[in-house]
Amino acid sequence: xxxxxxxxxxxxxxxxxxxxxxxxxxxxxxxxxxxxxxxxxxxxxxxxxxxxxxxxxxxxxxxxxxxxxxxxxxxxxxxxxxxxxxxxxxxxxxxxxxxxxxxxxxxxxxxx
Amino acid sequence: xxxxxxxxxxxxxxxxxxxxxxxxxxxxxxxxxxxxxxxxxxxxxxxxxxxxxxxxxxxxxxxxxxxxxxxxxxxxxxxxxxxxxxxxxxxxxxxxxxxxxxxxxxxxxxxxxxxxxxx
Numbered sequence: 001x002x003x004x005x006x007x008x009x010x011x012x013x014x015x016x017x018x019x020x021x022x023x024x025x026x027x028x029x030x031x032x033x034x035x036x037x038x039x040x041x042x043x044x045x046x047x048x049x050x051x052x053x054x055x056x057x058x059x060x061x062x063x064x065x066x067x068x069x070x071x072x073x074x075x076x077x078x079x080x081x082x083x084x085x086x087x088x089x090x091x092x093x094x095x096x097x098x099x100x101x102x103x104x105x106x107x108x109x110x111x112x
Numbered sequence: 113x114x115x116x117x118x119x120x121x122x123x124x125x126x127x128x129x130x131x132x133x134x135x136x137x138x139x140x141x142x143x144x145x146x147x148x149x150x151x152x153x154x155x156x157x158x159x160x161x162x163x164x165x166x167x168x169x170x171x172x173x174x175x176x177x178x179x180x181x182x183x184x185x186x187x188x189x190x191x192x193x194x195x196x197x198x199x200x201x202x203x204x205x206x207x208x209x210x211x212x213x214x215x216x217x218x219x220x221x222x223x224x225x226x227x228x229x230x231x
Contacts, residue, residue, distance in 0.1 A: 002158065036217035038159075045208055045221040046159065052215040089159055093216065098175050101149075101161035101216070 003028060004090055004104035011110040012080045020107045022073045022090035028102060030071035033093040037066055037075045040087040040106075049088070050075060077109075085111045114138040116222035118209050120194075123228050130196040130227055134209030137190065147212040148192045150183060152205040153224075160205075164212060165192060204229045 005023040012018040022035060029035060035053050038046035048057050050066035053073065065076045073092075077084055090104040120132035134148065150162040163173040165183045173181045182195040192209060206224040213219030 034215040034217075036215065038218075045210075045224050046218070047221070048213070048217055048219045051213065051217040051219070055214075057219065091159075091217065100172075100174055101164075103159040103161065106158040 002105040003094055003102045004092060006088075006090060006104040006107045008105070009108045009110065011112055013112045014080055014082065016080045017076065017078045018080060018109065019077075020075045020088050020090075020109070022075070022092075022104050024071050024073075024092060024094075026071060027096045028071075028092045028094040029068065029073055031095055033095075035066065035068050035073040036091045037064075038089045038091065039084075040089065042086070046089060080111055082111050085109055114211070114220055116209055116211065116220060118207060118222045118225040120225065121227060122225070123230065124199050125231055126200055126229060127198055130194070130199050130203065132194045132207055132209075132225065132227070134192040134194075134222060135190065136192070136211075147216075148183075148185070149210050149212055149218060150192075150194045151208045151210060151218065152203075153208070154202070154205045162194065162196075162207075199229045201229050203227070 010018050037050040039049045040046040053068040054066045063078045067074050088107045094102045115137045117135045147164050147166040149164045152160050163183045165171050165185050171183050180197045184193045206226050208224045209222045210218035211220040
């Protein structure tokens with residue numbers, strides 16, 4: 001079971017807006033550690049989508065945005081497109097019992 | 113443009129040692145202050161961080177794997193290596209090498225290499 005909790009699946013119709021939550025605790029997101037988001041298309045390596053909570057790497061459309069508040073973070077995708085169908089993972093850092101990188105369990109996005 | 117490619121042992125028996133290499137081209141493993149990480153993904157499951165090697169040479173490992181892992185860097189060959197001893201079936205996964213970017217995100221990934229553990 002992952003330290004960061006994500007919904008197993010979300011879905012939306014083309015053009016709609018969806019959000020994916022990433023719920024942590026006081027030892028990770030709540031402790032102020034950054035959250036990063038990745039998109040993984042089937043059979044490929046993950047791709048960085050959002051870094052340091054709300055920053056987009058060059059080339060990532062502004063339809064993707066991230067936010068963080070308290071012990072949780074969210075990824076929002078607006079103007080949903082068919083090729084957004086993928087798995088999405090959040091990543092942060094946990095300070096207990098000894099510091100280490102943690103990933104959420106992943107969320108499968110289906111575009112209806 | 114930076115290119116990253118994993119290679120190494122693909123099929124192992126339980127108790128053997130897994131050895132993987134990550135070849136980096138288009139940049140030096142030690143220039144620019146970058147660190148490198150290994151991440152794995154069992155079939156049909158999520159991502160698991162294995163460890164980092166910082167540009168300083170310092171290493172940091174997942175506590176659950178720490179006793180079996182060694183990550184090293186060969187600066188002359190622009191390679192990062194992963195060794196995992198005493199493998200078990202649960203170590204079956206796609207193993208990814210990735211560059212560590214701003215805020216310790218992973219900003220550039222290799223395509224991954226599948227490693228299967230089976231008797």
